[in-house]
Amino acid sequence: MxxxxxxxxxxxxxxxxxxxxxxxxxxxxxxxxxxAQVPYEEFNRSVWAHxxxxxxxxxxxxxxxxxxxRGCSSPVPLEKIxxxxxxxxxxxxxRMNQKMLNWVKNLQENSYRTIIISNMSPETYxxxxxxxxxxxxxxxxxxxxxxxxxxPDPRIYEAAIRKAGVxxxxxxxxxxxxxxxxxxxxxxxxxxxxxxxxxxxxxxxANYPTLPRQGLNDIDLPTSKDI
Numbered sequence: 001m002x003x004x005x006x007x008x009x010x011x012x013x014x015x016x017x018x019x020x021x022x023x024x025x026x027x028x029x030x031x032x033x034x035x036a037q038v039p040y041e042e043f044n045r046s047v048w049a050h051x052x053x054x055x056x057x058x059x060x061x062x063x064x065x066x067x068x069x070r071g072c073s074s075p076v077p078l079e080k081i082x083x084x085x086x087x088x089x090x091x092x093x094x095r096m097n098q099k100m101l102n103w104v105k106n107l108q109e110n111s112y113r114t115i116i117i118s119n120m121s122p123e124t125y126x127x128x129x130x131x132x133x134x135x136x137x138x139x140x141x142x143x144x145x146x147x148x149x150x151x152p153d154p155r156i157y158e159a160a161i162r163k164a165g166v167x168x169x170x171x172x173x174x175x176x177x178x179x180x181x182x183x184x185x186x187x188x189x190x191x192x193x194x195x196x197x198x199x200x201x202x203x204x205x206a207n208y209p210t211l212p213r214q215g216l217n218d219i220d221l222p223t224s225k226d227i
Contacts (some may be wrong), residue, residue: 010170011113018176019194024092035081036074046071055119090127099197102215105137111168116141152183
């Protein structure tokens with residue numbers, strides 16, 4: 001059965017932050033909180049309370065940061081720190097997991113479809129992919145802010161299935177958020193909760209043995225773009 005599962009997979013889909021790239025660190029968010037002159041806990045709560053609308057493409061960064069600063073009662077005027085907040089946010093999500101990128105390239109070289117399914121604002125996406133050679137390893141990118149649909153809305157998975165050009169059961173989706181995994185499964189997609197490359201390697205070896213795994217056990221040297 002495991003052998004059959006591996007043969008059936010024709011497309012591997014990836015979340016971005018937390019899978020292809022490392023998640024933004026507490027240290028980076030603490031720098032933002034310092035700029036806003038508020039405690040980390042209050043700033044961090046406000047950052048994520050307003051993220052949905054940013055990722056959905058309803059609010060540009062300017063409006064998002066205004067909401068965040070009001071939400072944490074920052075005394076600092078938006079215009080004084082908006083540019084730096086945006087820089088920290090984008091660079092915070094630009095530390096790529098090189099093992100994952102190596103694996104994606106290997107998958108594509110072995111004729112597997114590779115796509116991104118990510119909750120991300122258009123502005124963030126445009127900055128992250130600017131002049132980045134790793135983007136060539138992906139056949140498609142389904143970005144929530146560009147289509148106005150956030151995971152785990154079923155419609156974003158429907159869009160991914162159309163772009164993948166294969167049956168839902170032939171897609172393996174990796175995400176670091178449980179609700180996104182469950183949303184994909186409801187659409188018939190095979191989904192795995194991602195934690196790290198070692199655990200992923202073991203999962204593939206056990207359940208998808210015919211999928212290439214080269215790259216996942218390489219030396220991991222996270223990269224970051226200077227934006």
